[in-house]
Amino acid sequence: MEIRVMKAEDIPFAVDITDEEGWGYMEEDFQRLIDLEPNGCFVAIDQDDRVGMLTTTSYGDIGWIGNVVVGSKRRQARIGTEMVMHAVEYLKGKSVRNIGLYSYLDAVSFYERMGFQESFRVARFFTFAKASEVKGTEVVTRGVLPQVADFDRKHFPGDRSQLLDKMLEDFPELFFYVEEDHILGYILGFCSPKACEIGPWVCDLNRPEIAENLLRDCLTSLENTQSAIAVPVDNESAMRIVRRQGFLEEFQVSAMLFESQHHKMNLNAIFGIGALEKG
Numbered sequence: 001m002e003i004r005v006m007k008a009e010d011i012p013f014a015v016d017i018t019d020e021e022g023w024g025y026m027e028e029d030f031q032r033l034i035d036l037e038p039n040g041c042f043v044a045i046d047q048d049d050r051v052g053m054l055t056t057t058s059y060g061d062i063g064w065i066g067n068v069v070v071g072s073k074r075r076q077a078r079i080g081t082e083m084v085m086h087a088v089e090y091l092k093g094k095s096v097r098n099i100g101l102y103s104y105l106d107a108v109s110f111y112e113r114m115g116f117q118e119s120f121r122v123a124r125f126f127t128f129a130k131a132s133e134v135k136g137t138e139v140v141t142r143g144v145l146p147q148v149a150d151f152d153r154k155h156f157p158g159d160r161s162q163l164l165d166k167m168l169e170d171f172p173e174l175f176f177y178v179e180e181d182h183i184l185g186y187i188l189g190f191c192s193p194k195a196c197e198i199g200p201w202v203c204d205l206n207r208p209e210i211a212e213n214l215l216r217d218c219l220t221s222l223e224n225t226q227s228a229i230a231v232p233v234d235n236e237s238a239m240r241i242v243r244r245q246g247f248l249e250e251f252q253v254s255a256m257l258f259e260s261q262h263h264k265m266n267l268n269a270i271f272g273i274g275a276l277e278k279g
């Protein structure tokens with residue numbers, strides 16, 4: 001078995017294998033992941049057959065593993081373990097200090113055996129709701145993006161400026177912020193023809209009304225498309241807000257960190273995570 005970097009010609013395979021799990025990706029979603037981490041998305045090959053894949057996304061000190069999947073006929077042969085350890089080595093080679101992933105609750109033991117430990121829980125919600133527009137949030141522009149990225153760095157243990165830049169390029173109408181002499185919060189949404197995701201959603205914890213306004217404006221722009229969001233369960237304000245805005249809980253996942261000395265992250269201002277595959 002060989003593990004090699006995913007290329008553009010592997011994308012139809014990536015869509016097919018993740019479709020079997022019902023993850024709902026389109027080709028452009030994988031193209032975006034490859035653009036963000038050109039050498040860090042991998043395919044497992046066995047006797048010329050593609051048999052598994054995963055992606056990584058790194059943000060300076062933190063690196064995230066996502067989309068871990070092995071073809072249903074090829075499981076239980078250590079392909080999953082080898083792919084994840086390959087990704088860990090890749091991220092260590094980039095001097096990433098914290099390596100994490102979101103695991104389905106029934107797969108926690110699979111990752112624990114490799115040295116990952118549970119850190120916090122995240123609840124995934126979906127909605128078809130449309131909020132009504134509120135006043136007070138602004139659409140992010142190129143000019144304000146550096147300040148939004150600085151605000152994000154204060155509250156997230158890595159540098160997501162490249163991700164925010166890419167999202168602004170692709171979805172400029174779904175990126176909102178609030179400022180009162182300094183940035184108090186932001187939210188962004190991203191869509192494929194099948195569905196939309198909301199996140200990251202980051203806000204001053206003392207201003208939950210601003211977090212709610214950001215979510216409402218983002219929902220308004222999504223116009224009744226099926227939208228998903230994932231919220232750290234310890235953020236009680238965020239859990240209350242998403243339920244009040246009509247979201248329904250689908251499932252929970254466990255955020256797990258690899259051999260970390262500090263496996264409790266300070267996520268106070270994180271109302272919504274970036275996305276299950278991106279951290």
Ligand SMILES: CC(C)(COP(=O)(O)OP(=O)(O)OC[C@H]1O[C@@H](n2cnc3c(N)ncnc32)[C@H](O)[C@@H]1OP(=O)(O)O)[C@@H](O)C(=O)NCCC(=O)NCCS
Pocket residue numbers: 021068069070071074075076077078079080081082102103104106107108109110
């Ligand atoms: C999870 C997955 C990638 C593992 O791939 P794999 O190549 O079968 O994994 P390995 O052969 O390296 O390891 C298999 C071990 O992990 C355990 N394991 C794997 N997935 C598990 C799950 N969902 N629940 C419980 N145990 C699981 C297996 O029981 C097995 O343990 P055993 O050797 O004691 O029987 C694969 O099952 C898969 O693609 N599942 C569907 C997609 C998915 O759930 N991905 C994980 C997202 S968090």
